[in-house]
Amino acid sequence: MDNQTLVQYFHWYYNEADKLWIKAGKDAEKLAQMGITGIWLPPAYKANAGEASVGYDPYDLYDLGEFDQKNTLATKYGTKEDYQNAIHILQENGISVIADIVFNHKAGGDELEKVTVRTVNPEDREEFTSEPFEIEAWTKFSFKGRNGQYSQFIWDKDCFSGIDWAEDLKETGIYSIQNIYGEGWEDVPSKELGNYDYLMYNDIEFRNPAVREELKRWGEWYVNSCGMKGFRLDAVKHIATDFLIEWLDHMNETFNTQFFVVAENWNIDNVTELEHYLEITKGRMQLFDSLLHHNLFLAGEEKEQYDLSKIFEGTLVQLQPMYTVTFVDNHDSQPLQALESYIDFWFRPLAYALILLREDGIPCIFYADLYGAKYKDEDKEEDMVDVNLVPLIELPEMMSIRKDLSYGLQRDYLDFPNCIGWTRTGIPEKVNSGIAVIMSNGAEGYKAMEMGLENAGRIMIDAIGNRKEMIIIDEKGWAYFFCNAESVSVWTIA
Numbered sequence: 001m002d003n004q005t006l007v008q009y010f011h012w013y014y015n016e017a018d019k020l021w022i023k024a025g026k027d028a029e030k031l032a033q034m035g036i037t038g039i040w041l042p043p044a045y046k047a048n049a050g051e052a053s054v055g056y057d058p059y060d061l062y063d064l065g066e067f068d069q070k071n072t073l074a075t076k077y078g079t080k081e082d083y084q085n086a087i088h089i090l091q092e093n094g095i096s097v098i099a100d101i102v103f104n105h106k107a108g109g110d111e112l113e114k115v116t117v118r119t120v121n122p123e124d125r126e127e128f129t130s131e132p133f134e135i136e137a138w139t140k141f142s143f144k145g146r147n148g149q150y151s152q153f154i155w156d157k158d159c160f161s162g163i164d165w166a167e168d169l170k171e172t173g174i175y176s177i178q179n180i181y182g183e184g185w186e187d188v189p190s191k192e193l194g195n196y197d198y199l200m201y202n203d204i205e206f207r208n209p210a211v212r213e214e215l216k217r218w219g220e221w222y223v224n225s226c227g228m229k230g231f232r233l234d235a236v237k238h239i240a241t242d243f244l245i246e247w248l249d250h251m252n253e254t255f256n257t258q259f260f261v262v263a264e265n266w267n268i269d270n271v272t273e274l275e276h277y278l279e280i281t282k283g284r285m286q287l288f289d290s291l292l293h294h295n296l297f298l299a300g301e302e303k304e305q306y307d308l309s310k311i312f313e314g315t316l317v318q319l320q321p322m323y324t325v326t327f328v329d330n331h332d333s334q335p336l337q338a339l340e341s342y343i344d345f346w347f348r349p350l351a352y353a354l355i356l357l358r359e360d361g362i363p364c365i366f367y368a369d370l371y372g373a374k375y376k377d378e379d380k381e382e383d384m385v386d387v388n389l390v391p392l393i394e395l396p397e398m399m400s401i402r403k404d405l406s407y408g409l410q411r412d413y414l415d416f417p418n419c420i421g422w423t424r425t426g427i428p429e430k431v432n433s434g435i436a437v438i439m440s441n442g443a444e445g446y447k448a449m450e451m452g453l454e455n456a457g458r459i460m461i462d463a464i465g466n467r468k469e470m471i472i473i474d475e476k477g478w479a480y481f482f483c484n485a486e487s488v489s490v491w492t493i494a
């Protein structure tokens with residue numbers, strides 16, 4: 001079986017001529033040939049910002065670009081038919097589709113309701129800063145454009161635990177809704193700011209059993225309509241974990257399958273919290289390794305001052321490799337985003353070698369590194385920033401090496417602050433498999449590494465092309481491998 005490789009098939013500012021669903025269908029065969037086994041597509045449902053929305057301000061989960069709502073029929077990425085066709089073509093090419101699920105909040109309510117609320121201290125949401133009072137808020141979602149098709153469920157004030165806008169007062173804030181399910185926030189994994197249940201927009205109230213049942217019905221409809229094989233769960237540290245467990249168990253039981261699930265629990269400080277989340281969800285999902293991303297970011301910033309031998313310290317992939325999806329960057333860390341921590345271009349080839357060519361974790365490629373991205377910060381009329389992210393020229397070759405050659409016993413040589421490496425011995429089922437990887441964040445580097453007796457006498461070359469010499473593995477299965485300054489070389493059998 002080939003190594004798994006995922007791709008995040010979008011970025012925040014996607015602006016190409018082809019709608020994304022059309023482009024995905026066109027690219028399916030090529031992506032499969034490159035070794036992609038799973039594709040993470042962005043939120044597909046109608047959002048508050050209509051055709052301009054990336055999808056993380058969800059309005060109607062049942063509208064996949066089918067109904068005239070929010071001043072558009074199609075979403076930013078195309079129509080429902082385009083989406084269904086893309087999924088079919090991708091999965092016909094052996095690529096499992098992973099659908100982005102945003103359960104934390106809804107946006108763009110249709111009608112005002114009178115709602116009893118209390119304000120809270122934004123820095124400590126457990127602290128109320130007012131007595132209960134009444135406001136008018138956009139908490140009723142009637143979806144008149146859909147007119148009850150697929151679901152007649154109406155979301156109202158009892159379906160939400162918090163909001164951020166009082167229409168009658170014309171004031172923003174964090175308003176805790178006082179309802180029959182409790183005056184305070186739900187129990188969520190994140191204790192940041194006292195309790196991080198509230199993130200944005202209309203925060204969904206999972207203590208309401210009608211809400212839980214509606215989201216289960218929607219999940220069934222979604223899979224029956226589109227046939228995806230997995231889910232990416234957004235912002236799980238803000239969501240009641242017992243609901244996600246209940247929802248995933250329901251989906252797996254209903255479809256008699258085990259959906260691939262990866263969750264976003266952004267944390268760059270404490271791997272213990274991520275391990276705890278894996279413990280309480282008991283193998284139901286994997287997590288993105290935001291801690292490794294942060295280490296890669298620091299390594300790019302600090303150059304030779306960074307100790308490469310510690311690049312995996314404190315990361316999820318080091319401690320829980322079976323439940324980890326690794327990545328270099330994503331739509332949250334790309335330039336101009338709130339969590340911007342884009343890895344310096346010189347270090348990107350090294351970073352991709354670290355996630356693609358090792359045995360632990362499932363790597364996720366970022367769209368912009370395959371295709372590039374050009375965009376502007378449209379929110380800033382003054383001092384507008386032009387961003388040009390160029391494709392990483394080494395990436396297709398590294399993906400090919402992962403698909404065909406990166407197998408067998410791994411030996412690590414993470415033993416020097418400025419130069420590290422590892423080898424994979426290869427397996428008989430993959431012809432000429434086996435690799436040696438060496439990288440430096442300072443001067444030109446070299447390292448003696450073992451390829452194993454089974455590879456004695458074989459010739460190796462740098463498939464990336466940074467080094468031109470040939471290396472012969474000695475009779476004991478060892479050789480000296482080289483890399484250029486601030487560079488990576490991937491040695492493969494000639």
